[in-house]
Amino acid sequence: MAKVLILSGAGISAESGISTFRDSGGLWEEYDVSVVCNYDSMQKHEELTIEFYDKRRAELESKEPNYAHKVIADLKRRYGRDIVVITQNVDNLFEKAGLKSSDIIHLHGFLREIRCQDPYCEQIFDIGYTKQREFNGGGCPSCGSKLRPNIVFFGEQAPKYEELGRHVQDCELLVVIGTSGNVIGVNTMAQFATRSILNNYEPSSAINDAYFSKVLYKKATEAVDEIAEEIESFLDSINSLKKL
Ligand code: NAD
Ligand code: ZN
Secondary structure, eight states, X not given: OOSEEEEEOTHHHHTXXXXXXXXXXXXXXXXXHHHHTBTTHHHHSHHHXXXXXXXXXXXXXXXXXXXXXXXXXXXXXXXXXXXXXEESOOSOHHHHTTOOGGGEEETTEEEEEEEESXXXXXXXXXXXXXXXXXXXXXXXXXXOOBEEEEEOOBTSOOTTHHHHHHHHHHOSEEEEESOOSSSSOHHHHHHHSSEEEEEESSOOTTOOGGGSSEEEESOHHHHHHHHHHHHHHHHHHHHHHHHO
């Protein structure tokens, strides 16, 4: 298990031009997220839901990773299994910054992917930045069933939470960047870790920052060098002790 857990949310991608939930007032680029991100959206509002995710997927093509994504990708490359990178984001900016798909856990799904709705099939397909219905005429190539975005909607099970839980229990340094803590309870996570760092642009009503050893209220691109230094000295001291 990794010694350092880096958990990010929408805030880390804000400086790359992807709005957070809060910045868009709950309307993620003009759509009511309580409708298009809800567990029954594919049944009740299929057209709207597909259109929403098609647009979000298409806009990713032109978005570039920012300095924070790049520094974290570089740390992961250098320290390997000592660091686990986990994100709530569905964008691919860490991958664009150089992380392999096996180097990052997307808790809430991945926009480039669509998935077969048949529970006995559930095959996943990477369709790049294209529209869902342009893939194989809109049906699953294996079984012909309907497809859906490979996104965890509100009210659905998030299968990767189990993995998150295991990493939280074992990590020694927890780093939280750009999340309001409304979806994932980072307060509890901070209580498990020996040391913890919180970086958000501003305080959030869902986070009690007293649980964190260090709190940085500033943009992720401005905080990330200090965060990286702390991770490096933490891992270097542990690894040099091991060699003794
Ligand atoms: P959120 O929108 O609830 O909160 C964003 C947080 O980021 C806030 O606390 C804010 O202070 C902070 N922030 C804003 N700009 C920042 C910056 N430049 N640097 C550092 N921090 C900054 O986001 P959430 O907690 O991730 O929850 C939203 C949910 O919506 C997640 O489940 C996520 O999957 C989804 N979502 C994803 C994306 C994406 O993939 N890029 C975008 C919007 C929403
Ligand atoms: Zn199928």
